[in-house]
Structure formats: C-alpha cells, structure tokens
Amino acid sequence: MKKRIYSQEGLKNSAKRGDANAQFKLFRYYYKGVNVLQDKVEAVKWLRQAVESGLPAALSALDEIMSSGDEETKKMVEEMGGFLKTAEQAHVKLREISNMSVSSRRGGTRKLADAAKLWRTRIGTDKKECWAAEVTDIIPEELKSMLSQAGEIQQIRKAAEFGDAIAQGKLAFRLEKGYGVPMDKVEAAKWYLASAGLGHAPAQYYLGLLYFKGDVVAQNKAKAAKWFRKAAIKGNGYAQHNLAYMLMAGDGVPRDRVEAFEWFRAAALQGLGQSQFFYAGHLYYGFIAPQDKVEAAKWYRKSAEQGVPMAQCDLGLLLKTGDGVAQNEAEAAAWFRKAAEQGWPPAQSSLAEAFYEGVGVPQDKVEALKWSQAAAVQGDPAGQRQMARAHILGEETPQDKAKAAEWLRKAAEQGVSVAQTQLAIMLANGDGVPQDKAKAAEWFRKAAELGEALAQYNLAALLYNGDGVAKNVAEAYKWNRAAALQGFPLAQYHVGFSYYFGEGVTQNKGEAAKWCRKAAEQCEALAQFQIAAMLSNGDGVAKNAEEAAKWYRAAALQGHVRAQLQLGLSYYLGDGVPQDKAEAAEWLRKAAEQGEAEAQYNLGVLLHNGEGVAQNHAEAVKWNREAALQGHVRAQFAVGWSYFTGEGVSQDKAQAVEWFRKAAEQGEAEAQFRLANFLRNGEGVAKNFAEAYKWNRAAALQGHAQAQFNEGMFHFLGDVVPQDKAEAVEWFRKAAELGDAEAQFQLAFMLQNGEGVVKNAPEAAKWYRAAALQGNVLAQHNAGLLCYVGEGVQEDKAKAAEWFRKAAEQGYAGAQLNLAIVLHQGDGVPVDKSEAKKWLKAVARQADEEMRRTLLGQLELAEIISQDDELKRLLQN
Numbered sequence: 048m049k050k051r052i053y054s055q056e057g058l059k060n061s062a063k064r065g066d067a068n069a070q071f072k073l074f075r076y077y078y079k080g081v082n083v084l085q086d087k088v089e090a091v092k093w094l095r096q097a098v099e100s101g102l103p104a105a106l107s108a109l110d111e112i113m114s115s116g117d118e119e120t121k122k123m124v125e126e127m128g129g130f131l132k133t134a135e136q137a138h139v140k141l142r143e144i145s146n147m148s149v150s151s152r153r154g155g156t157r158k159l160a161d162a163a164k165l166w167r168t169r170i171g172t173d174k175k176e177c178w179a180a181e182v183t184d185i186i187p188e189e190l191k192s193m194l195s196q197a198g199e200i201q202q203i204r205k206a207a208e209f210g211d212a213i214a215q216g217k218l219a220f221r222l223e224k225g226y227g228v229p230m231d232k233v234e235a236a237k238w239y240l241a242s243a244g245l246g247h248a249p250a251q252y253y254l255g256l257l258y259f260k261g262d263v264v265a266q267n268k269a270k271a272a273k274w275f276r277k278a279a280i281k282g283n284g285y286a287q288h289n290l291a292y293m294l295m296a297g298d299g300v301p302r303d304r305v306e307a308f309e310w311f312r313a314a315a316l317q318g319l320g321q322s323q324f325f326y327a328g329h330l331y332y333g334f335i336a337p338q339d340k341v342e343a344a345k346w347y348r349k350s351a352e353q354g355v356p357m358a359q360c361d362l363g364l365l366l367k368t369g370d371g372v373a374q375n376e377a378e379a380a381a382w383f384r385k386a387a388e389q390g391w392p393p394a395q396s397s398l399a400e401a402f403y404e405g406v407g408v409p410q411d412k413v414e415a416l417k418w419s420q421a422a423a424v425q426g427d428p429a430g431q432r433q434m435a436r437a438h439i440l441g442e443e444t445p446q447d448k449a450k451a452a453e454w455l456r457k458a459a460e461q462g463v464s465v466a467q468t469q470l471a472i473m474l475a476n477g478d479g480v481p482q483d484k485a486k487a488a489e490w491f492r493k494a495a496e497l498g499e500a501l502a503q504y505n506l507a508a509l510l511y512n513g514d515g516v517a518k519n520v521a522e523a524y525k526w527n528r529a530a531a532l533q534g535f536p537l538a539q540y541h542v543g544f545s546y547y548f549g550e551g552v553t554q555n556k557g558e559a560a561k562w563c564r565k566a567a568e569q570c571e572a573l574a575q576f577q578i579a580a581m582l583s584n585g586d587g588v589a590k591n592a593e594e595a596a597k598w599y600r601a602a603a604l605q606g607h608v609r610a611q612l613q614l615g616l617s618y619y620l621g622d623g624v625p626q627d628k629a630e631a632a633e634w635l636r637k638a639a640e641q642g643e644a645e646a647q648y649n650l651g652v653l654l655h656n657g658e659g660v661a662q663n664h665a666e667a668v669k670w671n672r673e674a675a676l677q678g679h680v681r682a683q684f685a686v687g688w689s690y691f692t693g694e695g696v697s698q699d700k701a702q703a704v705e706w707f708r709k710a711a712e713q714g715e716a717e718a719q720f721r722l723a724n725f726l727r728n729g730e731g732v733a734k735n736f737a738e739a740y741k742w743n744r745a746a747a748l749q750g751h752a753q754a755q756f757n758e759g760m761f762h763f764l765g766d767v768v769p770q771d772k773a774e775a776v777e778w779f780r781k782a783a784e785l786g787d788a789e790a791q792f793q794l795a796f797m798l799q800n801g802e803g804v805v806k807n808a809p810e811a812a813k814w815y816r817a818a819a820l821q822g823n824v825l826a827q828h829n830a831g832l833l834c835y836v837g838e839g840v841q842e843d844k845a846k847a848a849e850w851f852r853k854a855a856e857q858g859y860a861g862a863q864l865n866l867a868i869v870l871h872q873g874d875g876v877p878v879d880k881s882e883a884k885k886w887l888k889a890v891a892r893q894a895d896e897e898m899r900r901t902l903l904g905q906l907e908l909a910e911i912i913s914q915d916d917e918l919k920r921l922l923q924n
Contacts, residue, residue, distance in 0.1 A: 065535070068102065071102055074108065077090035079374065087119065200227050204218055212242045212247040215247065249278070252286040272294075275287075284313075284314040284319040287314035288311065320355040323346050324347070324350040324357050327361070331344075343365075347362040351385075356394060363382035366378050379401070387418060393422070395419075395422035399417075402418065418430075436451070438451035438454065452473050455473070464497040470490050474486050487509070487515055503538065504535055510523035537566070546559035547577075556581070560581050562574075572602040572605040576598070579598035612638040615637075619635075629660070632653050639670055644673070651669075652685075655667035684707065687703045687718065688703070700725070700730050700732075701731040711745070716754065719745045719746035723742040743757050752781075755790065762778060775797070776804045788817075788822070791821075792829075795818065798814065799839070808838050808839030809840070815833060824862070828859055835865075835869075850862075863887075867883040867890065887912070888917065891922050
C-alpha cells in the first residue's frame with residue numbers, strides 16, 4: 048500500500064481526524080526535530096494517538112523508546128496515564144489473535160494468514176515457478192573451477208562410471224550446461240541421480256531443481272523437497288534456502304513455517320543473500336521468532352550488501368522511517384536507487400516517492416515521474432498509483448484524469464484496496480471517467496472486503512441512499528460499523544446517526560451518543576455538533592450545557608456553521624457559558640458569513656437592538672434581507688417591519704406589504720395579521736376587505752390574539768362577513784384568554800349588556816378588571832362604574848374612585864368627570880373640591896358642546912362651576 052502524501056498543513060489536519068500514519072509521522076518529526084522545532088512533549092502526544100489507533104509502527108517506536116536510554120521521554124510516557132496499558136493491549140491484540148493485522152512497511156495492514164502470500168507477491172513469486180529455484184540455480188563454488196579447467200571429459204566420465212560421486216556430479220553439470228560436451232539434459236539427470244544417491248550434496252541440490260522445474264524429469268515437488276532436504280542436511284546453502292521456501296509456501300511439502308525459519312537461518316549464516324533477506328523478514332514481522340527489528344535490519348543490510356534488490360529496498364524503507372535502525376533518509380534513497388537500477392519495481396516506486404517529496408534526495412519531480420513510470424509498467428501498484436497522482440495533478444505530465452483512472456484500475460485489479468477506493472471515487476463522481484455508481488459500488492465493495500475503511504464508509508453511503516445499488520440501510524450500518532471499528536471518524540458518526548434514528552439497527556440513543564463522542568474526540572465536526580446537540584437537550588445522555596458548549600465550540604472552530612450558530616446562541620443566553628453578547632455576535636457573524644439564515648436573522652436582531660454590537664439598523668436590514676432571500680420567515684417579517692418603520696431603510700409601505708406577504712404565505716401569524724391591517728386600511732396596497740379578512744382569519748386560527756380580536760370585530764360589525772355577535776363573542780373570548788386587553792374589554796361589554804351572549808355581570812366585571820389591569824382606559828372606567836353601583840361585584844366606592852383616577856390620569860373625560868363628582872361629594876374618598884375643580888377643568892378643555900351642556904346640568908357640580916370664572920368660561924365657550 049502506498050504511503051499517503053501530506054502537505055505540512057494537511058498532515059496535522061489528517062492526524063486530528065484520526066489518521067494513524069499522520070499521527071506517527073508527526074511523532075517522528077517532533078521527536079527528531081525534522082521540519083519543526085524538536086518538542087518531545089508534542090512527539091509523545093502524537094505517538095500516544097498512533098498507539099491507541101493500533102499502528103504497529105507506533106507500537107514498535109514505543110518499544111524502542113522504553114528500551115532506550117532516553118530517560119526524559121520514557122518518563123513522559125510513564126506519566127501519561129494509561130498509555131503503556133493501551134500499548135500492551137494493542138500488542139496482545141496484534142500478536143495473539145490468529146487473524147491479527149501486521150504492519151506492511153509500505154503502509155496499510157494485512158492479516159497474518161495472508162502475510163506470507165503478500166511477502167511472496169512483493170518479491171515476485173506470484174508465478175507458478177519458484178523464485179527461489181530460479182535465482183539459486185547458481186554454480187556452487189566447487190564446480191566453478193571446472194569452467195576454467197581443460198581437463199579431459201573422458202577422465203571425468205571414467206571416474207563417474209567407476210562410481211566416483213564427485214565425478215558423477217561434475218559430469219552431470221557439464222552435460223546439463225553443455226560445458227565441454229554437447230548438452231544432454233537427459234543424461235545429466237541420470238548422472239545427477241547417481242551422484243545424489245551416493246550422497247553428493249551439490250548433485251542432490253541440482254537433482255532437486257530438476258524435479259522442482261519438471262525439466263527433463265516429470266515435475267515432482269515432493270521429490271524436489273526430498274533431495275533439497277538431503278543436500279540441506281549436508282550444509283548446502285542453496286538447498287537449505289529452497290527447502291525453506293517450499294516449507295514456507297507449503298509447495299510440495301506440508302507447510303511448516305517453524306522449520307522454514309530454521310533453514311533460512313542456516314542458509315543466511317552461510318552468507319546466502321536471498322536467505323538473509325527471508326531471515327530478516329521473519330525477524331521483522333515476528334512470524335516465528337520474537338519480533339526483533341534491530342536484528343532484522345542487520346540481516347537486511349547483509350543481504351543488501353550482496354546485491355539482493357528486495358533487501359536493498361526493504362533496508363531503504365527501514366532507514367527512511369527509522370524502523371529498527373537510525374533514521375537516515377539519504378542512505379535510504381541510496382539503497383532505493385541500487386535496487387531500482389536492478390529493475391526492482393517496489394524500489395523504483397520508493398525512489399520515485401523520495402524524489403517527489405525531496406526526502407533524502409533533492410526534490411525532482413521529473414526524476415520522480417521517470418521512476419514511477421518504470422515501476423508502473425512492471426505492474427508495481429505503488430508506481431501505478433504514483434502515475435495516477437501525476438495525471439490527476441498534472442505534475443511534470445499533462446493532466447489527464449482518464450489516464451489516472453487507467454493506472455488506478457491496474458493497481459485495483461491487483462487487489463490494492465487504496466487504488467480500488469480511489470478508482471471507485473472517480474467512478475462515483477464521474478471524475479475523468481463516465482459516472483457509473485454501480486461500478487463504483489463494486490470497487491468500493493472489493494476494497495471494503497479487504498478492510499479499507501474509506502471504502503467501507505463510501506459503500507455504506509451508496510447503500511444508504513440506494514445510489515448505484517439497491518437501498519439497504521441495514522447493510523449500510525454494517526459497513527459503517529466496520530469502518531468505525533477501525534477508527535474512521537465519519538463512519539463512527541454515521542453509526543451514531545443510525546442508532547439515533549433506528550435506521551438499520553434498533554434505536555438506541557445512548558449508543559448513538561457513544562459513537563458520536565468517539566468521532567467527536569477525533570475532531571469530526573459533524574459528530575461534535577451532534578453530541579453537543581444531544582447534551583444540550585438531554586437527548587440520550589444526561590443534559591450538560593457546559594459540555595455541550597465545549598463541543599459546539601470544537602465544531603465551530605472547524606467552521607461547522609450550525610455549531611457556530613448554536614455557540615452564538617449559547618453565549619447570547621448564557622447557556623453553558625458565561626453570557627457574553629459580544630462573543631455571541633462574533634459567532635453569529637461567522638455563521639452568517641457562511642450563509643446560515645438563522646444566524647443572519649439573529650445577527651440582524653443584535654444589530655437592530657445594539658446588543659453586543661453597536662446598534663446599526665442598516666446592517667441589521669442587510670443581514671435580515673440575506674436570510675429573507677433564503678426563505679427565513681422571521682427575517683422576511685423583520686425586513687417588512689423595517690420598511691414599515693423606516694429603520695435602516697427608507698420607509699416604503701409597498702415593500703413592507705411584499706415582505707409581509709412572503710412571510711404570511713409561509714404561515715407567519717404576525718405577518719398575516721400585519722398584512723390584513725395593510726389590506727384593510729389600504730396602506731402600501733389597494734384596500735381589499737375580503738383579502739384582509741382572509742389573512743386576519745389565518746392569523747386568528749393560529750392563536751394570534753390581536754387577529755382573534757379583529758376576527759371578533761368583523762363578526763360584531765358584520766364587516767365582510769354576516770353580522771354574528773355570538774361568533775364575535777367566541778373570538779373575543781379566545782383573544783381575551785390569551786391576554787388581549789381590547790378583547791377582554793369587548794367581551795366584558797357584551798357580557799354586561801347581553802349582546803351575543805347571556806348577560807353575566809360578574810363575568811363582565813372579571814374581564815373589565817383583567818383589561819383594566821393592563822391599562823385599558825375604558826375598562827378602568829367601566830370597572831369603576833361597576834364597583835360604584837355594585838354591579839357584578841360588591842359595591843366599593845373607594846375602589847370605584849381608584850379606577851376612575853387611573854382612567855382619568857390617562858385622559859379619559861368620562862372618568863375625569865366621575866372622579867370630579869366623587870371628590871366633590873366625598874363619595875368613597877375624602878371631599879376635595881379643589882382637586883374636583885382640577886378634574887372638571889381637564890374635562891372642560893376637551894369637552895365638545897354636548898359634554899359642556901352635560902357638565903352645566905350637573906347639579907352636584909353647580910357650586911364649583913359658579914365659583915370659578917375660568918371653569919365657567921371653558922364651559923360656556
């Protein structure tokens with residue numbers, strides 16, 4: 048699997064989202080001081096996250112630290128609670144479960160059961176013939192001298208015929224190779240058999256090769272293994288190597304990795320480079336012997352120094368990452384080049400990556416492309432992915448996404464899950480290839496079945512939406528869970544989503560919260576917002592406004608617009624955070640600038656009121672308009688109100704009507720009520736009583752108290768609808784019960800007079816009082832009258848005077864007159880003719896001719912009027 052390419056900024060973002068490889072890379076950078084200032088505290092922090100993700104390379108690095116002399120770092124690790132315990136658990140999981148995952152040094156993971164197959168594939172042994180047989184078909188030292196000797200073949204033949212095992216071997220070798228005699232492989236086989244039967248190890252080795260290849264003799268791998276074993280026991284390194292390989296692969300013999308390891312070790316100790324490579328591999332992966340990367344690196348180096356390209360490549364990988372050996376990126380690149388120049392594809396792609404990143408060599412993307420292409424055309428999937436990347440980005444080669452898709456397809460067809468996933472993404476999006484979501488689903492499924500978390504997540508998305516595949520929310524949940532268990536944060540969020548709504552799994556909001564929290568802790572903004580919302584509402588978890596605000600902030604800092612809105616509202620209300628309207632305005636502005644209508648509206652409210660920001664009606668209108676244009680109903684009403692009042696814009700009642708209509712059509716009761724008033728009065732629009740009634744009734748039916756009062760008045764007056772005072776009473780009652788003072792007064796009046804309802808003085812008194820307490824002047828006056836005469840309530844002239852005074856102070860002439868009378872007579876209050884005169888003058892100043900005649904006819908007041916010239920003049924004028 049090819050290592051992911053990160054930018055410096057992208058590296059931290061990926062690490063925060065839970066990318067274990069990125070976390071490990073940050074650990075190395077901070078630990079070594081590469082590209083950043085050395086900071087071991089920061090290094091240990093990232094190492095911990097990589098260890099908790101189960102990355103084998105991170106576990107290995109932790110082991111090295113704990114066995115090193117770096118006491119400072121060891122102390123940091125030991126003091127970080129639970130770190131070593133987590134690492135121990137990860138080790139147990141990796142080493143004791145039969146289908147555990149082991150780290151591939153080229154990135155990614157493979158099951159232990161497939162590790163040998165992977166290894167074999169990586170060294171070019173995926174063909175039918177055995178690689179070991181091909182590369183170890185080498186002339187042993189004791190036979191090399193024969194090529195330079197001019198000895199008589201007849202002498203060798205005679206010795207062979209006489210039964211000399213060594214001569215028989217020599218004769219067989221010359222006959223097989225055609226050295227000094229005509230080539231005759233049939234006769235060579237005969238002499239090999241004779242020599243081998245006499246115990247000659249080189250002949251036993253070569254006879255094993257003949258049986259392995261089926262060359263001259265019938266192929267028989269069991270016999271091949273038998274002869275290799277005989278030669279191996281006698282110390283023939285090549286036979287030891289080939290026998291080990293057959294035992295490792297179960298090829299011609301029962302698989303026995305323990306015995307294979309021992310034979311590789313024996314051959315390695317004899318200096319056989321290929322065996323040293325295999326022995327190193329066993330040590331590195333811990334297949335049989337305890338894992339020992341330091342020892343593995345030593346054997347890789349021995350093999351590499353003998354020119355074995357696979358070892359050169361793997362040694363380069365260890366040096367590049369500092370895995371079992373001191374990190375040395377320049378030396379790594381040098382070993383990659385040695386192997387690459389021998390045509391080894393994985394080394395070519397590794398060298399290409401070094402040139403691409405400028406790691407160990409000067410950055411040179413032209414050189415990178417050359418080596419990527421060399422690897423790719425040989426079928427190396429890493430090289431093929433590099434070529435795809437080059438064509439996608441258009442780096443040193445023309446951008447051509449169709450070619451990129453071709454290269455990805457080649458790698459995908461080799462079972463490389465990352466390539467399968469990338470190809471599927473291109474097919475799903477129609478990016479460089481015709482869009483084909485069904486085919487995308489097929490590739491996602493292949494990669495998903497190989498354990499690729501991103502593919503599992505994307506396959507789940509297609510299944511959930513029925514996109515390219517039959518909709519199947521249960522299977523979608525299954526794949527999301529598979530990815531979630533690997534720590535993929537978006538999948539964890541969607542598992543939580545499934546539990547929350549009971550889609551594909553039994554609803555369980557507690558489980559939903561658990562999975563959302565996992566994703567939130569990996570910096571997944573969607574999950575941070577979701578867990579915050581659940582905590583805010585006590586939905587599936589205990590309500591916790593403080594923790595909710597914490598997660599809202601985490602998501603908001605990542606630009607999650609709804610989180611910015613909610614955080615702003617939290618600061619406005621002081622919900623989970625100290626109330627801070629300035630901070631509220633800042634977060635609402637961030638969300639508003641991202642186009643969030645609710646935030647635009649709320650920011651408009653703050654600007655209109657000058658809360659947390661300087662009051663600015665014009666800017667308030669601007670943000671309300673932005674929200675209104677998105678259909679935000681309260682913002683539409685707010686824009687209409689601004690045009691109605693002329694706050695922030697030039698007053699324009701026609702515009703006000705248009706915006707009120709938009710909000711009214713969305714069911715906004717206040718807008719319906721206001722629009723009805725405009726239509727009834729002909730303000731900003733032609734008068735239309737019928738339409739006014741329609742919109743007023745719509746608002747009334749939604750419980751808008753003023754609209755209910757108006758609905759009552761329509762029925763009371765017979766305006767637009769037939770007069771129906773009983774219907775009017777019902778609407779007045781609805782509005783009165785909602786606290787509308789005018790409706791309370793009107794209902795009281797009808798109850799007092801028995802209009803549309805049975806006369807009921809006590810209930811009338813109750814509603815007069817309710818309206819009076821809200822300051823309704825007519826209700827105050829009438830409440831006073833009822834108290835004065837004891838109608839519906841107990842007679843109480845003091846209380847009557849109190850109500851008359853309240854209405855009088857609001858300028859109601861009838862109340863002022865009645866107050867003057869009770870003050871003059873001392874009726875419920877002490878006699879106060881001076882104050883009575885004051886209130887009479889107040890009445891006189893606003894009295895019409897009829898009222899003046901009434902006052903002059905008041906016998907109770909004749910004395911006051913006759914004694915005050917100013918009052919007489921006011922009344923006579």
